Amino acid sequence: MSEQPPSRGERRKLRTRSALIEAAQEIYAERGDLEVSIQQITETADVGFGSFYNHFSSKAELLDAAVAQALESHAAWLDNVLSGVDDPAEVFATSMRLTGRLIRTRPRIARVLLSGRGALLTASYGHAPHARRDIESAIDAGRFVTDDIEVALACVAGCLIATMHLCDADPKATVDAVVDSAVLNVLLMFGVPNAEARRIVALPLPAVEQPARAT
Amino acid sequence: MSEQPPSRGERRKLRTRSALIEAAQEIYAERGDLEVSIQQITETADVGFGSFYNHFSSKAELLDAAVAQALESHAAWLDNVLSGVDDPAEVFATSMRLTGRLIRTRPRIARVLLSGRGALLTASYGHAPHARRDIESAIDAGRFVTDDIEVALACVAGCLIATMHLCDADPKATVDAVVDSAVLNVLLMFGVPNAEARRIVALPLPAVEQPARAT
DNA sequence: ATTATCTATAGATCTATAGATAATGC
DNA sequence: ATTATCTATAGATCTATAGATAATGC
Numbered sequence: 001m002s003e004q005p006p007s008r009g010e011r012r013k014l015r016t017r018s019a020l021i022e023a024a025q026e027i028y029a030e031r032g033d034l035e036v037s038i039q040q041i042t043e044t045a046d047v048g049f050g051s052f053y054n055h056f057s058s059k060a061e062l063l064d065a066a067v068a069q070a071l072e073s074h075a076a077w078l079d080n081v082l083s084g085v086d087d088p089a090e091v092f093a094t095s096m097r098l099t100g101r102l103i104r105t106r107p108r109i110a111r112v113l114l115s116g117r118g119a120l121l122t123a124s125y126g127h128a129p130h131a132r133r134d135i136e137s138a139i140d141a142g143r144f145v146t147d148d149i150e151v152a153l154a155c156v157a158g159c160l161i162a163t164m165h166l167c168d169a170d171p172k173a174t175v176d177a178v179v180d181s182a183v184l185n186v187l188l189m190f191g192v193p194n195a196e197a198r199r200i201v202a203l204p205l206p207a208v209e210q211p212a213r214a215t
Numbered sequence: 216m217s218e219q220p221p222s223r224g225e226r227r228k229l230r231t232r233s234a235l236i237e238a239a240q241e242i243y244a245e246r247g248d249l250e251v252s253i254q255q256i257t258e259t260a261d262v263g264f265g266s267f268y269n270h271f272s273s274k275a276e277l278l279d280a281a282v283a284q285a286l287e288s289h290a291a292w293l294d295n296v297l298s299g300v301d302d303p304a305e306v307f308a309t310s311m312r313l314t315g316r317l318i319r320t321r322p323r324i325a326r327v328l329l330s331g332r333g334a335l336l337t338a339s340y341g342h343a344p345h346a347r348r349d350i351e352s353a354i355d356a357g358r359f360v361t362d363d364i365e366v367a368l369a370c371v372a373g374c375l376i377a378t379m380h381l382c383d384a385d386p387k388a389t390v391d392a393v394v395d396s397a398v399l400n401v402l403l404m405f406g407v408p409n410a411e412a413r414r415i416v417a418l419p420l421p422a423v424e425q426p427a428r429a430t
Numbered sequence: 431a432t433t434a435t436c437t438a439t440a441g442a443t444c445t446a447t448a449g450a451t452a453a454t455g456c
Numbered sequence: 457a458t459t460a461t462c463t464a465t466a467g468a469t470c471t472a473t474a475g476a477t478a479a480t481g482c
Contacts (some may be wrong), residue, residue, distance in 0.1 A: 008479090009433070009434075009480050009481075010480075011434090012435090013435095032435075035250065037469080037471085038471070039471095040474095041221060043288050047435080048434095048435050049436075049437080049438095050435035050437075050438095050472090050473080050474095051470070058471095094449075113427070118377075122380070145401070147399065150381065151397050154374070154377040154380070154397070155374040155397055155401075157373075158374045158376055158377030159370040159374060161373055161377070162373030163345065163370065163373070165333055165337070166369045169287070169337060170365075178365075178366055181363045182366050182370055185367065186405050187406070189400045189404040191227070191403065222454080223453090223454065223455085224454050224460075227460075228459090228460065231461075233461080252444055252445085263460095263461050263462080264464095265447080265461070265462055266460075266462070267446095268445095269461075273445095
């Protein structure tokens with residue numbers, strides 16, 4: 001992962017780029033789109049207007065980078081947290097429980113993933129391939145049963161996204177209980193026996209440390 | 216529903232309004248947003264530029280009207296088609312099978328519902344309250360079991376939307392089989408026994424006639 | 431000396447309105 | 457005569473770039 005240690009100049013450039021990406025995430029999370037002027041973006045990022053064009057040639061390009069950053073940051077974090085778990089059904093369920101909780105623990109990232117043009121579903125990197133791999137392992141291990149893995153993956157992503165929207169729109173609901181209820185639904189969908197599904201969604205979550213800053 | 220028969224002038228006004236709404240749906244379905252100039256919208260609608268402001272005071276207002284129209288039109292059609300079915304589990308499953316098929320039968324409406332800021336999920340009118348009512352009936356009839364109806368509704372909407380996205384993105388898949396597979400997943404989620412769930416998603420669909428034109 | 435950031439601005443939109451034209455109602 | 461649509465345009469953005477300034481590397 002780490003190549004040449006970046007020079008001071010390279011670090012400065014990266015800081016500007018990160019500031020722009022974070023500003024875009026902030027605005028996107030708040031408003032659901034990037035229909036603001038580039039000037040407003042650079043002001044939010046506290047960066048000179050012209051610097052925008054040193055890094056991106058359009059708002060769409062910045063948006064893509066912002067979504068990709070959120071996806072990658074979250075997937076890497078999940079991978080790290082779950083490295084010690086063996087049972088594929090548990091890996092799957094715990095990933096989903098932790099991802100749902102993002103709306104509480106890292107709302108900016110969560111809202112970017114939610115609004116990100118369904119990126120959570122369809123992206124060829126980030127969370128989707130991880131979830132697919134977990135589902136396949138669970139099927140091979142005889143813990144999950146399903147007819148069509150593509151459809152199952154879509155349903156999982158859809159349940160997760162819709163539940164996160166629900167939590168976001170209705171803050172009086174306790175996020176954790178709602179998310180775990182959705183994960184229970186998904187396990188039942190995969191044919192996991194009721195008692196076993198309830199055990200899995202009540203497992204203690206790994207002690208997690210949010211990454212202080214995403215790259 | 217029908218008040219005074221609208222005068223010729225009122226019909227003309229409505230025609231202009233409909234042309235704008237349909238143009239917005241067309242553009243929204245194609246691009247996923249309305250980031251085009253009002254001029255492009257009026258040109259698509261084949262309407263004078265200034266007429267826009269006779270009907271809407273901003274693009275956002277037009278977008279709201281376009282999404283609402285799609286939701287209402289679809290909900291009314293479903294209600295009509297399903298009026299003869301008794302078993303609440305069948306009503307629910309058939310609604311979902313027909314809605315999923317929209318991506319094939321009425322792609323413009325389908326894409327508006329998909330992109331409509333999650334309108335299919337959260338709107339207090341249109342499809343969501345129908346689905347809730349159907350689920351509640353099925354629970355009362357002892358056909359569905361679930362812990363939390365809010366979460367269940369979110370999962371249903373999420374599965375449906377994600378599956379429709381899948382069909383839209385991957386045209387080589389046969390829409391009908393994919394949608395029915397997703398509905399099967401949802402029935403299993405609700406604790407319907409496997410054989411019974413498979414019977415329900417294999418039922419013949421009511422002979423449907425698409426509405427020639429939505430109001 | 432090189433490279434990135436910042437400031438200022440020209441040119442290209444885009445919005446909202448005002449006034450002219452066309453269609454309807456009586 | 458009334459009401460809706462259409463055409464033309466003023467004023468307000470907004471984008472992209474050019475040139476100036478500041479930071480880094482040697």
